[in-house]
Amino acid sequence: MKKLLLIGCGQIGSALARDLTEFEVHVWPHDIDDLTLDALREIAPDAIVNAAGKTDLAWCEANAREAVRSNLEAPVRLYERILNADRPTRFIHFSSGCVWDGPYTKDGQPFTPDIPPTPSSLYSWTKAAADAMLFGIDPKHIAILRPRQVYSENQHPRNSLVKLQKYPKLIDTPNSLSSIAVIEKTVRYVLGSEHDWSGIWNVYDRDITTPFKIGEMLAAEGLREKPQRISKAELDAFHKPKRVDTVLFDERFEQTIQPEDVHAQLTRAIAELIKTSQIS
Numbered sequence: 001m002k003k004l005l006l007i008g009c010g011q012i013g014s015a016l017a018r019d020l021t022e023f024e025v026h027v028w029p030h031d032i033d034d035l036t037l038d039a040l041r042e043i044a045p046d047a048i049v050n051a052a053g054k055t056d057l058a059w060c061e062a063n064a065r066e067a068v069r070s071n072l073e074a075p076v077r078l079y080e081r082i083l084n085a086d087r088p089t090r091f092i093h094f095s096s097g098c099v100w101d102g103p104y105t106k107d108g109q110p111f112t113p114d115i116p117p118t119p120s121s122l123y124s125w126t127k128a129a130a131d132a133m134l135f136g137i138d139p140k141h142i143a144i145l146r147p148r149q150v151y152s153e154n155q156h157p158r159n160s161l162v163k164l165q166k167y168p169k170l171i172d173t174p175n176s177l178s179s180i181a182v183i184e185k186t187v188r189y190v191l192g193s194e195h196d197w198s199g200i201w202n203v204y205d206r207d208i209t210t211p212f213k214i215g216e217m218l219a220a221e222g223l224r225e226k227p228q229r230i231s232k233a234e235l236d237a238f239h240k241p242k243r244v245d246t247v248l249f250d251e252r253f254e255q256t257i258q259p260e261d262v263h264a265q266l267t268r269a270i271a272e273l274i275k276t277s278q279i280s
């Protein structure tokens, strides 16, 4: 059984810790910067997944120094320690589809991994800068995953399906979404494959939807009132920092991972969410 060291116990990290049972998972519950060279040598992981980071956009603006430390400096320092541990260790770092401000490129195309980031908030800058610096150190032995609007059947405050129950008004702008299921499928592939696993992976469910349409799906199941539409311009007038909309595409990802359709995944996740909300 391979040893997996998992950093970050939030929405994504806790799901991976629960579900990747084919690995001997060691969860690092402390700060990234406290994972010393000695600790790395003692745990001796075969792979490390960094799912830690400051993810609240407004908090990042108000606490810029700490956001830069956690999202940019600490992962880069960690990777330098991994190299000094003198042991081949596969490294997966969670970035974000939010490095692009879309929903589409200027040419009306979805964002592919080779397109330079166009960050619109400090959070997005920290994510884009970490990706660039990590690849600057080692372009061949790091996998960077860029999910977008993560959701699942879990009652977690960061779950997009939980968040979209709260806002009375929703925008109807195209977006990619990433289920925890497709993230786990991608992590499994990247950890297990002998070839073509490194580099940037856009990670998303196939096809697109909009926050408004998801609101309608949640309303149809009695999880919220019917949403009202709000235009992007109206939202941008009071939502600071600006909300980004992003549609992702990645040919390698689609061919290798074969993601499921977002509508089917959403229907399944909402049905499970209802069951867990009845239990709790």
Ligand SMILES: NC(=O)c1ccc[n+]([C@@H]2O[C@H](COP(=O)([O-])OP(=O)(O)OC[C@H]3O[C@@H](n4cnc5c(N)ncnc54)[C@H](OP(=O)(O)O)[C@@H]3O)[C@@H](O)[C@H]2O)c1
Binding pocket: 007, 008, 009, 010, 011, 012, 013, 029, 030, 031, 032, 033, 050, 051, 052, 053, 054, 055, 056, 069, 070, 074, 094, 095, 096, 097, 098, 127, 146, 147, 148, 149, 150, 158
């Ligand atoms: N959820 C999404 O929609 C989404 C989309 C795209 C990309 N991502 C990326 O995926 C990764 C995981 O996201 P998530 O949804 O699981 O976020 P999350 O629920 O906010 O979890 C992140 C966890 O990292 C911890 N953390 C922050 N700074 C840390 C540090 N310096 N050392 C150790 N732990 C630290 C946080 O603890 P505190 O709460 O104490 O700070 C939190 O427990 C992040 O890199 C995020 O940028 C997420």
